[in-house]
Amino acid sequence: MHPATRRAIFRRLSTANPEPKTELEHSGPFELLVAVMLSAHTTDKSVNAATRKLFPLANTPAAILALGEEGVKPYLKTVGLYNSKSRNLIGLCRMLIELHGGQVPADRESLEALPGVGRKTANVVRNIIFGETEIAVDTHIFRVANRTGLASGKTPRAVEDALTGNTPDEFKLNAHHWLILHGRYVCTALRPACPKCIIRDLCEYPDKTQPKAAAEARRLQRDSPGGSTRKIPLRAALRTGKPKKAAEE
Numbered sequence: 001m002h003p004a005t006r007r008a009i010f011r012r013l014s015t016a017n018p019e020p021k022t023e024l025e026h027s028g029p030f031e032l033l034v035a036v037m038l039s040a041h042t043t044d045k046s047v048n049a050a051t052r053k054l055f056p057l058a059n060t061p062a063a064i065l066a067l068g069e070e071g072v073k074p075y076l077k078t079v080g081l082y083n084s085k086s087r088n089l090i091g092l093c094r095m096l097i098e099l100h101g102g103q104v105p106a107d108r109e110s111l112e113a114l115p116g117v118g119r120k121t122a123n124v125v126r127n128i129i130f131g132e133t134e135i136a137v138d139t140h141i142f143r144v145a146n147r148t149g150l151a152s153g154k155t156p157r158a159v160e161d162a163l164t165g166n167t168p169d170e171f172k173l174n175a176h177h178w179l180i181l182h183g184r185y186v187c188t189a190l191r192p193a194c195p196k197c198i199i200r201d202l203c204e205y206p207d208k209t210q211p212k213a214a215a216e217a218r219r220l221q222r223d224s225p226g227g228s229t230r231k232i233p234l235r236a237a238l239r240t241g242k243p244k245k246a247a248e249e
């Protein structure tokens with residue numbers, strides 16, 4: 001992708017949403033760390049449902065440690081893999097108290113040493129809490145980056161490295177949020193909403209979802225007697241928005 005195209009994509013995403021935020025509800029570094037750790041392989045919605053009950057009762061390492069593994073499980077039942085996440089949460093709280101004075105560390109090595117915390121979680125925490133220009137690559141960002149041509153790679157790490165290397169500096173801090181939100185609500189895994197996508201003219205994905213009229217006209221063309229050999233006036237269908245009428249003409 002040409003650097004000017006990349007810059008234009010981020011400029012549009014930035015104009016549409018100048019101050020993007022995580023959808024994980026949190027107040028302070030510890031709550032964010034816990035929420036991100038819990039969000040692995042599950043939705044932000046289910047994490048928020050769990051932490052809305054847990055955090056009012058316990059939102060410090062000491063308070064959660066006091067609940068114990070069995071004590072936190074009932075709160076985490078909406079979250080996938082809650083058994084192992086409950087165990088990791090208790091281990092994480094214990095380590096924060098024993099090694100970091102109950103505070104969330106800023107450096108990657110210490111974060112990744114915490115139970116249940118991998119590179120993606122560490123990146124999110126470092127980005128949101130400590131203002132580091134990290135780009136955490138989850139399933140949404142992996143898809144958006146590869147489809148658009150912003151960064152191609154076969155693994156999340158390859159995409160992360162490519163995005164880190166080629167995203168213009170002024171967009172790096174928020175790139176993670178823009179791409180994740182774009183993947184979650186527009187460039188979805190199934191049938192991306194290309195016709196209403198604000199970067200469709202810049203995106204290099206060859207299999208964009210077609211506008212409804214065009215898709216319908218193509219379907220009629222395909223399904224009509226004689227199959228694909230019978231040509232339906234696609235332009236007329238697009239102009240009128242009435243592919244059936246166009247097909248009869």
Ligand code: SF4
Pocket residue numbers: 147148186187188192193194197198199200201203204205208209
């Ligand atoms: S045009 Fe389609 S494939 Fe490209 S970013 Fe937008 S929604 Fe995704």
